[in-house]
Amino acid sequence: MNDQAFMLREKMRRHRQLSASRVKTTAICSGKGGVGKSNLSVNLGLEYVQRGERVLIMDLDIGMANVHLLLGAEAKGSIVTMLDQELPIQDVITTHHTGLHFIGGGSALKQLFSLNIEKQNHFHRQLSQLEGMYDRFIFDLGAGLTLESLQFLKAADDVLLVTTPEPTSVTDAYAVLKYISQLKENRPVSLLVNRAAHEREGRRTAESLIQAADKFLAFSVTFTGSIPDDTAVAKAVKAQQPFLLHAPGSKAAKAVKQAAGVLDGGRRKQESSFTERLKRLFIKGDSP
Ligand SMILES: Nc1ncnc2c1ncn2[C@@H]1O[C@H](COP(=O)(O)OP(=O)(O)OP(=O)(O)O)[C@@H](O)[C@H]1O
Ligand SMILES: [Mg+2]
Structure with missing residues (x-):
């Protein structure tokens, strides 16, 4: 009987742990640069x-x-x-007046994967603390795939690949798909076409x-x-406001x-937490 009660408690504890770490994680990437990833991440x-x-x-x-820049805010840190x-990770999180939180980027991110083990551990500990505090992480990756961004892409629940209808952008998006399809940890990919002339x-x-x-x-x-090509986007960028705020009635x-509703519909459940997956990838290194 005692054993049974123990097993039950253990089961409940694991369930609580898992649901606490059920942050949804999406990596937004593209082949070609300038296709609208950052604008989409923010909006x-x-x-x-x-x-x-x-x-x-x-x-x-x-x-x-x-x-x-797109949020018209200064990043507290990266x-x-x-x-x-x-620092504790909370010290580098900036809260935008809309309630959106963000961590700034920077060229020094390259160092992330040549960290000594202590710093890696600090990074993972900090990240795992965040998991219980958020419902969703969005990773705005640079164009193409780098060693650094790839780890986040592989650990995320899903990948949102952005392209425009231009052939150059489509060809580069295909190259990214080819790469992802060959990864051992390939992720479910959904496609978003930005700057379309019409649906x-x-x-x-x-x-x-x-x-x-x-x-x-x-x-x-x-x-x-798909998101239409819409002058409201460039205007909002100039005003340093997300277009959802600057032009809420716009087509974009x-x-x-x-798209936010569709993206959520196709989500699948993961067995392990995001940080656990990222940690495994850090340890293993980058073998496709
Ligand atoms: N739907 C749209 N309609 C009109 N213009 C757009 C649209 N989406 C993006 N743009 C324009 O494209 C520019 C680049 O967008 P953004 O910075 O989001 O691209 P990115 O993919 O993040 O670029 P990078 O690869 O450099 O990170 C914007 O400043 C805006 O002027
Ligand atoms: Mg960008």
């Missing part, structure tokens, strides 16, 4: 905040950190500041990529939706809201 993030979620965006663009100064163009672009991935890579990709804002 999707804001949409989830408006739905009542606690959202943290991590700017993992090593080349050009710009999430803070993951690298946290590691260099051994039909977005759908056609997605269909051709999805079919190519299916036929030549035997890799299944889902379609999250409506499309982002719709």
